[in-house]
Amino acid sequence: MALIFNKRDPIYMQVMHHFRRLIVSGELKPGEEMPSRRQLANQMKINPNTVQRAYSEMEEQRLIYTEANTPSKVTEDPDIVKQLKKEWLDQALTHFVSAIDPVDISLDELMTMIEEKLANRKKGN
Amino acid sequence: MALIFNKRDPIYMQVMHHFRRLIVSGELKPGEEMPSRRQLANQMKINPNTVQRAYSEMEEQRLIYTEANTPSKVTEDPDIVKQLKKEWLDQALTHFVSAIDPVDISLDELMTMIEEKLANRKKGN
DNA sequence: TATAGTGTACTAGCTATATAATACAGCTAT
DNA sequence: ATAGCTGTATTATATAGCTAGTACACTATA
Known part of the structure; x- marks a missing residue:
């Protein structure tokens, strides 16, 4: 690391x-x-x-x-860890949705692109 | 503004x-x-x-x-604008996928959460 | 009992950023 | 022409935030 x-x-x-x-x-x-x-x-x-x-x-x-x-x-404390995970995910979503807001793109296209990115990510790209 | x-x-x-x-x-x-x-x-x-x-x-x-x-x-120059849009979108996706990486969540759940966020966003939340 | 490892506290200095104050050159409308 | 806009450039200063250096108190263990 x-x-x-x-x-x-x-x-x-x-x-x-x-x-x-x-x-x-x-x-x-x-x-x-x-x-x-x-x-x-x-x-x-x-x-x-x-x-x-x-x-x-x-x-x-x-x-x-x-x-x-x-x-x-x-x-x-499991609650604190749980809370952290929740905040982490929520913040990621919020940032993403906010960033994507000005972009003219359909939900389907977006989903496809996310899938692609996720796939590429795992390959090490 | x-x-x-x-x-x-x-x-x-x-x-x-x-x-x-x-x-x-x-x-x-x-x-x-x-x-x-x-x-x-x-x-x-x-x-x-x-x-x-x-x-x-x-x-x-x-x-x-x-x-x-x-x-x-x-x-x-339309190419520059096009390029900007592309970079903007790509960066948003890259950040998001990277942020989501450590989270243990299925693709389906993720999609659902994004849809929710997008819906809430439009309502002004 | 020393020695080496903890965490903690204080202070000084550095650096990036923002601001401010001017100055200059050129255009445009009054 | 003159006043009031443009953009651009330079210099100095203030300030906040971060980092570095140093010192201290404590504990365990060899």
Whole structure:
């Protein structure tokens, strides 16, 4: 998991996004240990404080929790995970529908294009 | 057309996005006159230089063109407009498919949710 | 008891962005 | 001609957000 950063968005936000995605997909399971701040900073070649910022915001959002002097862990509250998944999906839909709004295209055409994209995606394109 | 700016993205980019959208939707037609830099700056309560930055980038992208001392106009090249529409749609699809990737959901469910969103959108929700 | 690992806190500096203030050249209608 | 529009260019400044550097407190373990 290399994680390439874009220069537009703040790194700490991209880190947050990365982990939210992992939780949504289930690759990070409830109760699982997060990488320590310094570990992750080394891996990603970024500053530990940047990781700290991402983690502390995720903690505010109850996505992770921290006990004294031990690496943070993913929340074990199923409702929070469920809520995250719901928000993630809803936001994706909202953005998409909003983006597509000015485009003159039929629903059928749209569906076809989505299917194609999804198919290509799986092939690695 | 109020156009509310978010604080994350640079204003000049949001202005560009605004006009790209208008061209995609056809609300701005080929050859149509753009608001003058100063006019738009007044309307949007932003600095004329910010508008200038947006316009000059759009000009580099051939979306608009400028003749001496007269307001810029929307490109009259149909290929450029066509290309813009294509890119717009493709980008929306790519983002969406990428966002949806970690979510565990069937294609049918997805389609249903999109239809719902589209329907709600039209109602003004 | 040290050492090395946790998380946390504070401060300073950098960079991108936005703004502001001018200035200049050219067109057009009054 | 003159006033008021265009677009364009330059420079300086302010500010906010992000990142980097450093230090501290705590805990476990060798």
